[in-house]
Amino acid sequence: MDKNKRNSFGESTLISLLVTSLKGISQVMLIENAITGFVILLAITISSYSLGIIALASAVLGTVVGKIGGADENTVNQGLMGFNSVLTGMALALFLSGPYMWIVALVGAVVAAVLTASMMHFMGSTGIPVLTFPYIILTWFVLLASYKLEGIRISPTLVPQNLTSWELHTSGKIRLLDVVFNGFGEVFFLTEVIPGILIFIAVFWAGRKLGIYAAIGNAVALLTAFLLGGEHTLIMLGLYGYNAILTILAVSAVFNSEQNRFSPLTGIIAACLTVPVTASVSIWLLPYGLPALTMPFVLCTWLILGARKVLPKL
Amino acid sequence: MDKNKRNSFGESTLISLLVTSLKGISQVMLIENAITGFVILLAITISSYSLGIIALASAVLGTVVGKIGGADENTVNQGLMGFNSVLTGMALALFLSGPYMWIVALVGAVVAAVLTASMMHFMGSTGIPVLTFPYIILTWFVLLASYKLEGIRISPTLVPQNLTSWELHTSGKIRLLDVVFNGFGEVFFLTEVIPGILIFIAVFWAGRKLGIYAAIGNAVALLTAFLLGGEHTLIMLGLYGYNAILTILAVSAVFNSEQNRFSPLTGIIAACLTVPVTASVSIWLLPYGLPALTMPFVLCTWLILGARKVLPKL
Amino acid sequence: MDKNKRNSFGESTLISLLVTSLKGISQVMLIENAITGFVILLAITISSYSLGIIALASAVLGTVVGKIGGADENTVNQGLMGFNSVLTGMALALFLSGPYMWIVALVGAVVAAVLTASMMHFMGSTGIPVLTFPYIILTWFVLLASYKLEGIRISPTLVPQNLTSWELHTSGKIRLLDVVFNGFGEVFFLTEVIPGILIFIAVFWAGRKLGIYAAIGNAVALLTAFLLGGEHTLIMLGLYGYNAILTILAVSAVFNSEQNRFSPLTGIIAACLTVPVTASVSIWLLPYGLPALTMPFVLCTWLILGARKVLPKL
Structure with missing residues (x-):
C-alpha cells in the first residue's frame, strides 16, 4: 500500500467517525441525520463556543467507546452510543465549575456511553429503548457527588430546598x-x-x-x-x-x-x-x-x- | 334487526361493562366477584356519596381504556384494568381540592389504566403481578405536582416534614x-x-x-x-x-x-x-x-x- | 442402622451446614472458600465477640432458609444464600440498640435470605448477579422503620441532615x-x-x-x-x-x-x-x-x- 492510500483510509475513518458523531448529536432529538446534527451543533456553538466543543468531543468519545468496546456496528453507526454522552458532557460542563470541570465532563461522557450500553442490556428483554435515562441518572449522581468532593464544584444556581x-x-x-x-x-x-x-x-x-x-x-x-x-x-x-x-x-x-x-x-x-x-x-x-x-x-x-x-x- | 334487539344488545353491553367495573372494584381486594364489588361500592357510598360516584366512574373508565386500547379480553373482563383506576380516582378525589379536582381525578383514573398496562408489560417476563403499584406511583406523582401547579391543590392534612x-x-x-x-x-x-x-x-x-x-x-x-x-x-x-x-x-x-x-x-x-x-x-x-x-x-x-x-x- | 452411623450422619449434616455457612461469610468477598470464611469470622470475633456470633448465626440462618425453602442445592452449597444474611445480621446488630435488637438482627438475617431469593428471580433474565443489593435495601428499610417503632432504636451515630x-x-x-x-x-x-x-x-x-x-x-x-x-x-x-x-x-x-x-x-x-x-x-x-x-x-x-x-x- 502506498502512502496516499493509507492516508485516504485514515481520512475516511475520520469522516465516518465525524458523521457518526453528528448523528449522535441528532439522536438527542430521536433523529438519525448527520446534517440535523450539524445544524444543532451550530446552534450550540453560536450560543457558546466552549459548549459546542464539549458537545462534539462528547459525541466522539461516546462513539469511540462503542467501537473500542466492540458494540454492534449498526447501533454505533446510528449514533445510538453518542447521544447520552453529548447531553452528559454538556450538562456537566454547564452545572459544574472548578479546576477539574473539563476532565469531569469528558470522563462523564465516556461513562455515559458505558451506562448506555449497560441500560441497553437491562432493558433489552422489554423491547423498550433506554432513551436519555443513562444521561439523567449519571448527571444527577455526579452533581450530588460534588457536595462531598472538593475537586468538583456545583453551580450556585442549583440550590437544595426543603419542601x-x-x-x-x-x-x-x-x-x-x-x-x-x-x-x-x-x-x-x-x-x-x-x-x-x-x-x-x-x-x-x-x-x-x-x-x-x-x-x-x-x-x-x-x-x-x-x-x-x-x-x-x-x-x-x-x-x-x-x-x-x-x-x-x-x-x-x-x-x-x-x-x-x-x-x-x-x-x-x-x-x-x-x-x-x-x-x-x-x-x-x-x-x-x-x-x-x-x-x-x-x-x-x-x-x-x-x-x-x-x-x-x- | 328490529329496534328491540338492538336495544337489548346495547343493554347487554352496558350490563357487561357494569359487571366488569364492579369486578374492577373487587379486584382491589384481589377478588374477581361482581357482588363483592357491589357491596364494597355500597360501603364506599354509605361513607360518602361523591366518593361512591368517583369509584364507579373510575372503574368504568379503566375498563373502557382497556377495551378501546385493544387489551386482551380476558384481562379486561376479570376487572384487571379497573382496580388501579378505582384507587387512583378515589385517592385523588380525597387528597386534592380546588376547581379542577374532579377532572384531575378522572384523568388520573384513565392514566392509571394506561400505566397498569405499561407495568404489566415491564413485569411480564418476571411472571409477578403488578398489584397496586401503578396506582401508588401515579397518586404520589400527581400529589407532588400540586406543589408546582396552582390549578391542583393538595389537602392540608398532607404535610412534608423533616426527619x-x-x-x-x-x-x-x-x-x-x-x-x-x-x-x-x-x-x-x-x-x-x-x-x-x-x-x-x-x-x-x-x-x-x-x-x-x-x-x-x-x-x-x-x-x-x-x-x-x-x-x-x-x-x-x-x-x-x-x-x-x-x-x-x-x-x-x-x-x-x-x-x-x-x-x-x-x-x-x-x-x-x-x-x-x-x-x-x-x-x-x-x-x-x-x-x-x-x-x-x-x-x-x-x-x-x-x-x-x-x-x-x- | 446402628446408633453410631446415625450419629455420624447427623454430624456430617452439621459439618456440611457449617462449611456452607463459612462459605456464606467468604461470599461477602465474592469468594467461595470455607477457610477464607473462617479467617474472616476470626477477624470479626477478634474485633467483637458478639459480632462474631451474630455473623455465624446469620450465615447459618440464611443457609437454612435456602435448604428449607427448597432452593437449588448448588446455589445453597456455594454459600450464595448466606452472604446477604451475614451482612444484614451484622449491620442491624451494629446500627440498632434497644431490647429487641438481637431478635430484629436475626429475623433480618432470615428475611435477607428470602429477599435474596426474590431478587435472584427478578434479575434472573438479565444474567447479572444480585450481589449485596438485598442486604443494602433491607438494612435501610429496617433502620428507617426505627423512627416509627418504639421497639427498635437506631444508633445515635446515624443522624439525618438537611442538604x-x-x-x-x-x-x-x-x-x-x-x-x-x-x-x-x-x-x-x-x-x-x-x-x-x-x-x-x-x-x-x-x-x-x-x-x-x-x-x-x-x-x-x-x-x-x-x-x-x-x-x-x-x-x-x-x-x-x-x-x-x-x-x-x-x-x-x-x-x-x-x-x-x-x-x-x-x-x-x-x-x-x-x-x-x-x-x-x-x-x-x-x-x-x-x-x-x-x-x-x-x-x-x-x-x-x-x-x-x-x-x-x-
Missing part, C-alpha cells in the same frame, strides 16, 4: 416568541431565540412531519402549563416545553407503528402529561437541588411505549 | 372494635365501622377462606404493631392493618399453589412484615408528606412471590 | 497504615488494623490474584479520593476503600471471561468510579441519615457487568 418551606410563585410576564423557541433550545440547555430557531429548523430538515409534531407538542404543553397554573418563569424558559417536544416525537413519529391507530392523539396526550410530570419530578428533586433534565420525557414515553404492548391501538 | 425534627408519639387510647374494622375500611380510605364491616362481609362472601385469612392478617399485624411500639393513632386508624390484609390474601389465598407447603405460615409472616415496612415507607416519604398507600402490601407480596420462584416451598 | 445546611470538611490527618487495612475491615464494619490485615490474608489465601487485585483497587480508590478532595475522616475510616476492593474483585477477577480483553483496566476504572459514586450515594441518603453500605460497589459492578453484554471487550 416544608416551599412557596409557589406564578407571577411574571410572558413573551410568546421567547417561550416558543426556548422549548426547542432547552433540549440542549440553550435559552436564546436564534439557537432555538436553528434547532427547530434542524428537526424540520429531517422531516416535515417531525417539525409539525414538535411544534404541536410544544404548543399543547404550553397551553397545559398555563391552564394548570405553572410558574411563569419556568414556562418562559421553555422548561415545560422541551420534554413535550421529545415525547410527542417519540410517541407519534419515531417509535410508533401502523397498528397504533390513535398514535397522533396519544402523542398529544403524552405531551400534555409531561407538564404535571415535570412539576412532580422537580418536587422530588427539590431537597437535592437537582434539575429535572429530560426525565419527564423518559417517564411519559416509557409509559406509552410499554402500554402499547398491552394496548396495541394506543 | 431531622421528627418525634415519635405513641400515646393515645385504643378502641378495639374501631381498630379491627378500620383495617378493612382503610383499603378504600374509609375510617368508619359500618363500611368496614361491609367490606369484611364482601370479602367473606367471595370465599370463607378469604375472610378468615383477612381476619388473621389484620390480627397479627395489629399485634406486631403493638409489640414493636407503633403509634397508637395510626394503629387506631387501621393504618397498620390494611396492608397486612391485602398481603395475606395475596400470599396465602390468591397467588399460591399446592407446591407452596408453608403458604399459610408464609402469609402470616408476610403480614407481620408489613408493619415495619409500613413504618419504613412512611419515613422515606416524610420529607414529601406523602401517604404510604398500599406500597407495603406491594413490597411484601413481591418479596414472597419472587422468592417462591427460587424457594418453591415457601 | 440545605450541609458543609464539607476535608481537614484532618491521615495515617496511611490505618487507611490501607481499614478498607479491608470496613467490608465487615471493622475499623481496627489487625482484623483488617486478617481479612486481607483471607482474600490472599483464596487466590494470589484476588489479593493483588484487592490491594490495587484499594490503592487507586484512595488516590482518587485524595485527588478529588474527599473528606479525610472518611478516607481514614476506609470508607472510600471497601467498595473499590469489592468492585475490582467482581469486575477483574470473578465475573469476567476471556472475551473481556480490557478486564484489568476496566476493573481499575470501576474501582476509581466507586469514589464519586460513594460520595453521591451518601448525599442521596443524607436527609435520612443512612450509611451508603456497599451500594457503590453494587452500582459500579452492575454498570460494568451490564455494559459487557453490549460492549464485550470491556
Whole structure:
C-alpha cells in the first residue's frame, strides 16, 4: 500500500467517525441525520463556543467507546452510543465549575456511553429503548457527588430546598416568541431565540412531519402549563416545553407503528402529561437541588411505549 | 334487526361493562366477584356519596381504556384494568381540592389504566403481578405536582416534614372494635365501622377462606404493631392493618399453589412484615408528606412471590 | 442402622451446614472458600465477640432458609444464600440498640435470605448477579422503620441532615497504615488494623490474584479520593476503600471471561468510579441519615457487568 492510500483510509475513518458523531448529536432529538446534527451543533456553538466543543468531543468519545468496546456496528453507526454522552458532557460542563470541570465532563461522557450500553442490556428483554435515562441518572449522581468532593464544584444556581418551606410563585410576564423557541433550545440547555430557531429548523430538515409534531407538542404543553397554573418563569424558559417536544416525537413519529391507530392523539396526550410530570419530578428533586433534565420525557414515553404492548391501538 | 334487539344488545353491553367495573372494584381486594364489588361500592357510598360516584366512574373508565386500547379480553373482563383506576380516582378525589379536582381525578383514573398496562408489560417476563403499584406511583406523582401547579391543590392534612425534627408519639387510647374494622375500611380510605364491616362481609362472601385469612392478617399485624411500639393513632386508624390484609390474601389465598407447603405460615409472616415496612415507607416519604398507600402490601407480596420462584416451598 | 452411623450422619449434616455457612461469610468477598470464611469470622470475633456470633448465626440462618425453602442445592452449597444474611445480621446488630435488637438482627438475617431469593428471580433474565443489593435495601428499610417503632432504636451515630445546611470538611490527618487495612475491615464494619490485615490474608489465601487485585483497587480508590478532595475522616475510616476492593474483585477477577480483553483496566476504572459514586450515594441518603453500605460497589459492578453484554471487550 502506498502512502496516499493509507492516508485516504485514515481520512475516511475520520469522516465516518465525524458523521457518526453528528448523528449522535441528532439522536438527542430521536433523529438519525448527520446534517440535523450539524445544524444543532451550530446552534450550540453560536450560543457558546466552549459548549459546542464539549458537545462534539462528547459525541466522539461516546462513539469511540462503542467501537473500542466492540458494540454492534449498526447501533454505533446510528449514533445510538453518542447521544447520552453529548447531553452528559454538556450538562456537566454547564452545572459544574472548578479546576477539574473539563476532565469531569469528558470522563462523564465516556461513562455515559458505558451506562448506555449497560441500560441497553437491562432493558433489552422489554423491547423498550433506554432513551436519555443513562444521561439523567449519571448527571444527577455526579452533581450530588460534588457536595462531598472538593475537586468538583456545583453551580450556585442549583440550590437544595426543603419542601416544608416551599412557596409557589406564578407571577411574571410572558413573551410568546421567547417561550416558543426556548422549548426547542432547552433540549440542549440553550435559552436564546436564534439557537432555538436553528434547532427547530434542524428537526424540520429531517422531516416535515417531525417539525409539525414538535411544534404541536410544544404548543399543547404550553397551553397545559398555563391552564394548570405553572410558574411563569419556568414556562418562559421553555422548561415545560422541551420534554413535550421529545415525547410527542417519540410517541407519534419515531417509535410508533401502523397498528397504533390513535398514535397522533396519544402523542398529544403524552405531551400534555409531561407538564404535571415535570412539576412532580422537580418536587422530588427539590431537597437535592437537582434539575429535572429530560426525565419527564423518559417517564411519559416509557409509559406509552410499554402500554402499547398491552394496548396495541394506543 | 328490529329496534328491540338492538336495544337489548346495547343493554347487554352496558350490563357487561357494569359487571366488569364492579369486578374492577373487587379486584382491589384481589377478588374477581361482581357482588363483592357491589357491596364494597355500597360501603364506599354509605361513607360518602361523591366518593361512591368517583369509584364507579373510575372503574368504568379503566375498563373502557382497556377495551378501546385493544387489551386482551380476558384481562379486561376479570376487572384487571379497573382496580388501579378505582384507587387512583378515589385517592385523588380525597387528597386534592380546588376547581379542577374532579377532572384531575378522572384523568388520573384513565392514566392509571394506561400505566397498569405499561407495568404489566415491564413485569411480564418476571411472571409477578403488578398489584397496586401503578396506582401508588401515579397518586404520589400527581400529589407532588400540586406543589408546582396552582390549578391542583393538595389537602392540608398532607404535610412534608423533616426527619431531622421528627418525634415519635405513641400515646393515645385504643378502641378495639374501631381498630379491627378500620383495617378493612382503610383499603378504600374509609375510617368508619359500618363500611368496614361491609367490606369484611364482601370479602367473606367471595370465599370463607378469604375472610378468615383477612381476619388473621389484620390480627397479627395489629399485634406486631403493638409489640414493636407503633403509634397508637395510626394503629387506631387501621393504618397498620390494611396492608397486612391485602398481603395475606395475596400470599396465602390468591397467588399460591399446592407446591407452596408453608403458604399459610408464609402469609402470616408476610403480614407481620408489613408493619415495619409500613413504618419504613412512611419515613422515606416524610420529607414529601406523602401517604404510604398500599406500597407495603406491594413490597411484601413481591418479596414472597419472587422468592417462591427460587424457594418453591415457601 | 446402628446408633453410631446415625450419629455420624447427623454430624456430617452439621459439618456440611457449617462449611456452607463459612462459605456464606467468604461470599461477602465474592469468594467461595470455607477457610477464607473462617479467617474472616476470626477477624470479626477478634474485633467483637458478639459480632462474631451474630455473623455465624446469620450465615447459618440464611443457609437454612435456602435448604428449607427448597432452593437449588448448588446455589445453597456455594454459600450464595448466606452472604446477604451475614451482612444484614451484622449491620442491624451494629446500627440498632434497644431490647429487641438481637431478635430484629436475626429475623433480618432470615428475611435477607428470602429477599435474596426474590431478587435472584427478578434479575434472573438479565444474567447479572444480585450481589449485596438485598442486604443494602433491607438494612435501610429496617433502620428507617426505627423512627416509627418504639421497639427498635437506631444508633445515635446515624443522624439525618438537611442538604440545605450541609458543609464539607476535608481537614484532618491521615495515617496511611490505618487507611490501607481499614478498607479491608470496613467490608465487615471493622475499623481496627489487625482484623483488617486478617481479612486481607483471607482474600490472599483464596487466590494470589484476588489479593493483588484487592490491594490495587484499594490503592487507586484512595488516590482518587485524595485527588478529588474527599473528606479525610472518611478516607481514614476506609470508607472510600471497601467498595473499590469489592468492585475490582467482581469486575477483574470473578465475573469476567476471556472475551473481556480490557478486564484489568476496566476493573481499575470501576474501582476509581466507586469514589464519586460513594460520595453521591451518601448525599442521596443524607436527609435520612443512612450509611451508603456497599451500594457503590453494587452500582459500579452492575454498570460494568451490564455494559459487557453490549460492549464485550470491556
